[in-house]
């Protein structure tokens with residue numbers, strides 16, 4: 541019988557700073573993420589990701605620099621679209637908050653609203 545090594549469990553993203561001014565922002569961010577990102581990346585933290593990375597497990601630097609990934613197209617050759625012209629910096633900020641939010645406990649979410 542071949543022995544399969546269990547892969548190391550991945551670490552959930554922590555340490556991404558964000559601020560929320562109110563419930564509309566949460567709605568906007570969630571809509572953006574659902575419309576533009578879930579198809580490929582799934583819900584943050586829901587799975588460890590398959591062929592495509594689940595952003596809930598990305599390194600904090602990746603999410604802090606989300607704008608570069610989304611609006612400057614560094615990974616287009618690997619299949620990550622460049623959203624320049626379709627999304628703006630403010631949209632990226634909103635979706636960034638959502639990553640963290642989706643990972644937070646419901647208590648934190650209630651406190652944030």
Ligand code: HEC
Pocket residue numbers: 573576577578579580581592593595597598599602603606609610615618619620621623635
């Ligand atoms: C058409 C599919 C697709 C869509 C839609 C998509 N991505 Fe991606 N994304 C990718 C692929 C493919 C990669 C590169 C994976 C690799 O490096 O092998 C990637 C990589 C990334 C990375 C780097 C992750 C890491 O840990 O290195 C970030 C950040 C990212 N995407 C953010 C987003 C955001 C935010 C959205 C929504 C605005 C989005 N993506 C929408 C396909 C997609």
